[in-house]
Amino acid sequence: MAKKLSIISFSGDFDKLTAVFTLATGAAAVGYEVNLFFTFWGLNAIKKKQGRSFSGKNPLTKLFGFFMGGLKVAPVSRLNFWGISPKIFRSLMRKNNVATLEELVEAAKVLGINFYACEMAMHVLGLEKEDFIPEIKDVLGVATFLKLADDGQTLFI
Amino acid sequence: MAKKLSIISFSGDFDKLTAVFTLATGAAAVGYEVNLFFTFWGLNAIKKKQGRSFSGKNPLTKLFGFFMGGLKVAPVSRLNFWGISPKIFRSLMRKNNVATLEELVEAAKVLGINFYACEMAMHVLGLEKEDFIPEIKDVLGVATFLKLADDGQTLFI
Amino acid sequence: MAKKLSIISFSGDFDKLTAVFTLATGAAAVGYEVNLFFTFWGLNAIKKKQGRSFSGKNPLTKLFGFFMGGLKVAPVSRLNFWGISPKIFRSLMRKNNVATLEELVEAAKVLGINFYACEMAMHVLGLEKEDFIPEIKDVLGVATFLKLADDGQTLFI
Numbered sequence: 066m067a068k069k070l071s072i073i074s075f076s077g078d079f080d081k082l083t084a085v086f087t088l089a090t091g092a093a094a095v096g097y098e099v100n101l102f103f104t105f106w107g108l109n110a111i112k113k114k115q116g117r118s119f120s121g122k123n124p125l126t127k128l129f130g131f132f133m134g135g136l137k138v139a140p141v142s143r144l145n146f147w148g149i150s151p152k153i154f155r156s157l158m159r160k161n162n163v164a165t166l167e168e169l170v171e172a173a174k175v176l177g178i179n180f181y182a183c184e185m186a187m188h189v190l191g192l193e194k195e196d197f198i199p200e201i202k203d204v205l206g207v208a209t210f211l212k213l214a215d216d217g218q219t220l221f222i
Numbered sequence: 223m224a225k226k227l228s229i230i231s232f233s234g235d236f237d238k239l240t241a242v243f244t245l246a247t248g249a250a251a252v253g254y255e256v257n258l259f260f261t262f263w264g265l266n267a268i269k270k271k272q273g274r275s276f277s278g279k280n281p282l283t284k285l286f287g288f289f290m291g292g293l294k295v296a297p298v299s300r301l302n303f304w305g306i307s308p309k310i311f312r313s314l315m316r317k318n319n320v321a322t323l324e325e326l327v328e329a330a331k332v333l334g335i336n337f338y339a340c341e342m343a344m345h346v347l348g349l350e351k352e353d354f355i356p357e358i359k360d361v362l363g364v365a366t367f368l369k370l371a372d373d374g375q376t377l378f379i
Numbered sequence: 380m381a382k383k384l385s386i387i388s389f390s391g392d393f394d395k396l397t398a399v400f401t402l403a404t405g406a407a408a409v410g411y412e413v414n415l416f417f418t419f420w421g422l423n424a425i426k427k428k429q430g431r432s433f434s435g436k437n438p439l440t441k442l443f444g445f446f447m448g449g450l451k452v453a454p455v456s457r458l459n460f461w462g463i464s465p466k467i468f469r470s471l472m473r474k475n476n477v478a479t480l481e482e483l484v485e486a487a488k489v490l491g492i493n494f495y496a497c498e499m500a501m502h503v504l505g506l507e508k509e510d511f512i513p514e515i516k517d518v519l520g521v522a523t524f525l526k527l528a529d530d531g532q533t534l535f536i
Contacts, residue, residue: 230398230402230534232394232395232398232536261398262394262398263394263456342401342477345475345476345477346468346471346472346475346477347471348471348475363405364401364402364405364406365405365406365408365409368382368384368402368405368406368409368411368532369409371532372382376532376534377534378398378534378535378536
């Protein structure tokens, strides 16, 4: 049976999302079954519309949609310097031949990593399955996710 | 033997505490043994006095007690907007029939989830067992917690 | 076979690094094999030059080196108050006979805890093995770390 790595991807920060996808693709590359469960700010990583947009069911969720944006505007968790830092990191990654966040997400898709979205967070933020990229395999609650993650390593990032 | 989920609840942020109690109650609801180990900022979630108060043994811990407050004043980890965001989230949760943080904490008590407080963090912050809600089962060190968490999933949030 | 605790030490925050080393030394003290995998901001904890310095291969990494500094200037993740809070915590720890962060790091070395540095993050930040304390056992990628962490508890902090 394949070893398993499951990650609850809670953060919307550029650096933490990079950690999620680096761990996920690294594990998948050596044969792990990998489950990514996106919740709260993490849902930004899998939105169809990457970039700031007023999407969502009501004015408040529209507002959060705008401020949260997506991968392209994800801030760094520390020393963000009004968005300059993520740009610097991207440039350093390219210069040093390290995969950028967008490349890692593409790699995750190719490697067959399982993407799941958190049902409760979607309710709170007024998001629907159609708001996400088609690679989202399913919308899950906690109990189902725990069952998937059983007998493997689970991280909260 | 029941499956086990243990969470080191380190953060005092509204969104992360919501994640802790959503995971905990979701797991308990499907029969997991759940252990919550509150440490550092997380101790705010289990303080008797919820809200800002100058509690603690010495002037410095009083000051932290005031700034940290409790569940009712817990900030969101991103885009807090001077405390407006947690209010928006609460309203969204109520509107969308998702349990609020306070309801999740009550559910956790009813579901028999084990609450533990971190001995070391209590020493540093000048907090006593009496400062916490009576549901706190015990005050533990790392070694005892690890023993309780053994053979289950463990998350740091 | 010894039980195992592995921690991905991602954060550079004073309070989170304290959590890493408290868990690590607490586990090692009761016989656990402990693996610490330092990545991103966490690499600050194991830099030879503790304090702000313009180290690194190129101007951008020098700049980050300066802003990130090391253990001595690590900020608290919340309520940092321009660096006053870490000083208060240090004083509270000393007063209450709790080991300070620097003492915990020394204890970790004595207890034979395994220190590893993340290859990818080093590439991005332009850091070399020589920039770190000699206790760093190896520079690893994700796959090798996951293999080391197998069959134990793994935390992301």
